[in-house]
Amino acid sequence: MARMSTARTTIDFDRSGKQIGFVDIPHSPHDDAWGATRIPLAVIRNGNGPTVILQAGNHGDEYEGPITLGELIRDLDPGMVSGRIIFLPAINLPAVLAGRRTSPVDGLNLNRTFPGDPTGTITQQISAYVSDVVMPLGHAYVDLHSGGSSLNILPSAIIEPAPDAAHRKRNMEAVLAFDAPLTVVIDNLGEPRTSTATSVRAGLTTVGTEMAGAGTVSLDALGICRKGVRNVLSHLGVLPPTGGPPAARPENILRIPGHDGYVLATTNGVFEPFHALGAEVHAGEDAGRIHNLADPGRAPETVRYLSDGIVYGRRQPGRVVVGNCCVTVATRYEGELA
Known part of the structure; x- marks a missing residue:
């Protein structure tokens, strides 16, 4: 039985042309008895073709994706489209407005709430709307991330693993079409509550990204993101071809090797990294080592890598507490590419 939602939109997903509007989710905080959280939504539809869902702002401190999608919404001529593009450029709007990874409304990380709850908190209702209303309309799903304010990551396109071989092949081909400098297989330690894991369960061709981070806008990563989104839309047949196929770079396909790929803080203090x-x-x-600045007589505590590979991500703020991710390592992907 379909889950009932109070979320509403004036957008007609089946209408041709360009529409820009909102999803309204009723919200009744202390200072607004009958208000709504308004999530930006746009749809461009023309002719026959697949439906591609483009999402950004899953975490509110990751900026390259929302900028890229905002530009596409404004600039894309519907006559260039064959099919339908659904844009969710600031899906976690409360977090986007606050510049935070988690929502200031309920403290939740949207990307750990899927498939959501249509009667839950605002964050849970947002993920439920994406899962229940938007994903069933799609053939492909692109979720644009970066490292946010706590992590700086090498710009890369992300493969979400799929158990079915044919689905896995679709994902890999779409991610490689993005043509990022690196391609990384990330399963978030098997976490099922992410948007991309939910998209895979829904059968959608699924693409993720990690576009730098550090709480800033990287010009290099923004350029990669702008080009990559159009590349994927072209690959899927929604936009005209952008040129030749991406260069084959099998040596640049990596994976995070499970728990061993993460160097975690073992004490509170300030992390000094040893590698770029x-x-x-x-x-x-x-x-690297973690310094206790309040106790200069105490020697710093050294943390070590648990896997061979390259430094893929590194914590941006110096201050850490026990359990913070200090460094992420990626190693060569040895699985099948199709």
Whole structure:
């Protein structure tokens, strides 16, 4: 039985042309008895073709994706489209407005709430709307991320694993079409509550990204994102071809090797990294040390890599507490490419 939702939109998903509007989710905080949280939504439809869902702002401190989708909404001529594009450029709007990873309304991380709850908190209702209303309309789903304010990541396109071989092949081909400098297989340690894991369960061709981060807008990553989204839309047949196929770069397909890919803080303090992004590192090698600035007589505590690979992501703020991710390592992907 379909889950009932109070979310509403004036957008007609089946109408041709360009529409820009909102999804209204009723919200009754202390200072607004009968208000709504308004999530930006746009649809461009023309002719026959697949439906591609483009989402950004899943985390509110990741900026390249929302900028890219806003530009596409404004600039894309519907006559260039064959099919339908559904844009969710600031899906976690409360977090986007606050510049936070998590929502200031309910404290939740949207990307750990899927498939959501249509009668839950605002964040749970947002993920339920995407899962119940938007994803069933789609053939493909693109979720644009970066490292946010707590992490800086090498710009990359992300493969969400799929258990079915044919589905896995579709995902890989679409991600490779994005043509990022790196392609990384990330399963979030099997976490089922992410948007891309939910998209895979729904049978959609699924593409993710990690576009730098550090709480800023990277010009290089923004350029990669702008080009990559159009590349994927072209690959899926929604936009005209952009040129030749992407260069084959099998040496640049990586994966995060499970728990061993994460160097976690073992104490509170300030993390001093020993390696730059992209540096080759080895299991057992010192990754950095954590300084206790309040106790200068106490020696810093060293943390070490648990896997060979390259430094793929690195914590941006110096201050850490126990359990914070200090460094992420990616290693060569050894699985099948199709």
